Amino acid sequence: MRPVPLDDRRQFPDPRKFSPGWFAETPVAIGGDFSIERLMLAYRIGLFPWTAKPISWWSPDPRGVMFPAEFHVSRSLARTLRQKPYAVTIDRAFDRVVAGCAAAPRPGRWITREFIEAYVRLHRAGHAHSVECWRGGELVGGIYGVAVGGVFCGESMFHTADNASKVALVSLMELLVAKGFALLDTQMVTDTTLQFGASEIPRSEYLTILDAVQDHQPVW
Numbered sequence: 001m002r003p004v005p006l007d008d009r010r011q012f013p014d015p016r017k018f019s020p021g022w023f024a025e026t027p028v029a030i031g032g033d034f035s036i037e038r039l040m041l042a043y044r045i046g047l048f049p050w051t052a053k054p055i056s057w058w059s060p061d062p063r064g065v066m067f068p069a070e071f072h073v074s075r076s077l078a079r080t081l082r083q084k085p086y087a088v089t090i091d092r093a094f095d096r097v098v099a100g101c102a103a104a105p106r107p108g109r110w111i112t113r114e115f116i117e118a119y120v121r122l123h124r125a126g127h128a129h130s131v132e133c134w135r136g137g138e139l140v141g142g143i144y145g146v147a148v149g150g151v152f153c154g155e156s157m158f159h160t161a162d163n164a165s166k167v168a169l170v171s172l173m174e175l176l177v178a179k180g181f182a183l184l185d186t187q188m189v190t191d192t193t194l195q196f197g198a199s200e201i202p203r204s205e206y207l208t209i210l211d212a213v214q215d216h217q218p219v220w
Contacts, residue, residue, distance in 0.1 A: 003056070006031035015046050015059035016207060027056035034118035036125050043148045044214065046207045048155075048187065052114040061203035064186040064193065068177045072197035073170060080163050081170060086133035086140065088171045091220065094123040097130040097142035101156035111156060119155070122146060129220055131172045133164040143168040145185075147220070150213025152176050153185040169196065179218035182209055 004013045006029050015028055028047060032038050032055055042048060047057045073081070098119055102111035122128035123144075129152075133141035141164025143157035152172070159165035173196075176184060185206070189198045 003027045004029045006057075012042060012045060012047060012057065015203060018059070018061075027058045029057040030054050032057070034114060034121075036121055036127070039118060039122060039146075040127060040148075043146050043153055044210070046203070046210055048153065049115070049118075050110060052112045058187075059203060060187055062200035063203055063206040064189040064198055065201055065206065066173065066184040066186055066193065066196060066198050068173065068181070068183070070197040070199065071173050072195070074195065077163065077166055077170070081167065086135055086161070086164055086167050088167065089132045089134065090175065091123070091129050093132050093139055093142070094128065094130040094144060095120055096139050097132055097144045097158070098156075100139065100142060100158040100160070101144065104156075104158040119144065119146075126220070131168045131175070133159075133161075133168050133171075135161055135164075140164045141168050143172055145172075147218070148210065148214075150180065150182040150216030150218075151185055151210050152181050152183075154187070166192075179220075180216065181218070182213045182216075 003026055012029055018028060034055065042057055046059050050056050050058050098111065098116050102116060119128050128144060128146045130142055130144040132139055140161035141159035143154060143165060145152050145154040157165040157168060173184060186193045186198050189200055
């Protein structure tokens with residue numbers, strides 16, 4: 001199937017109608033806007049934006065996820081965590097975390113000004129959250145994403161000090177477990193997330209879980 005063009009009125013297509021494994025080079029839909037309503041509608045049906053000009057909407061198959069029961073912390077990182085090298089906060093500096101992720105040196109930078117503005121709006125509306133790591137009052141790492149019922153959709157993380165993004169990720173997972181989340185959506189599996197026990201599940205399984213936990217409303 002070809003990506004569906006969107007305008008201000010058209011709803012997203014159902015990602016279940018796209019062939020298994022259909023993701024590598026083609027989005028599900030193109031167009032629309034970065035309004036809070038549009039973004040949350042997308043996340044609730046398993047889509048997320050990846051480019052801004054034009055806006056493209058994606059639904060990976062398979063989907064990268066982290067289940068709390070399968071989350072793994074290496075011995076070396078566990079030693080680091082016991083030393084408490086960073087002060088960890090929640091939603092204290094969301095704007096700066098997104099900006100840090102945007103500035104991080106990585107191929108194919110996708111967090112443009114449009115993305116930053118859109119996710120800051122989501123945060124102010126109570127949908128997007130961040131975990132921050134501080135050292136001596138300096139922000140040295142963090143992670144942010146979007147809460148959708150009982151699924152947390154991780155968007156990006158960054159660090160300017162050793163292991164700061166990993167400490168933020170572990171802190172996020174501990175928070176999600178405490179709040180009863182079903183899983184952390186990583187979109188795709190990377191070398192970093194694989195170290196923590198990330199796995200791939202079929203799109204259909206991810207969407208079934210997402211549907212089942214839509215009514216979960218944790219207090220942040």
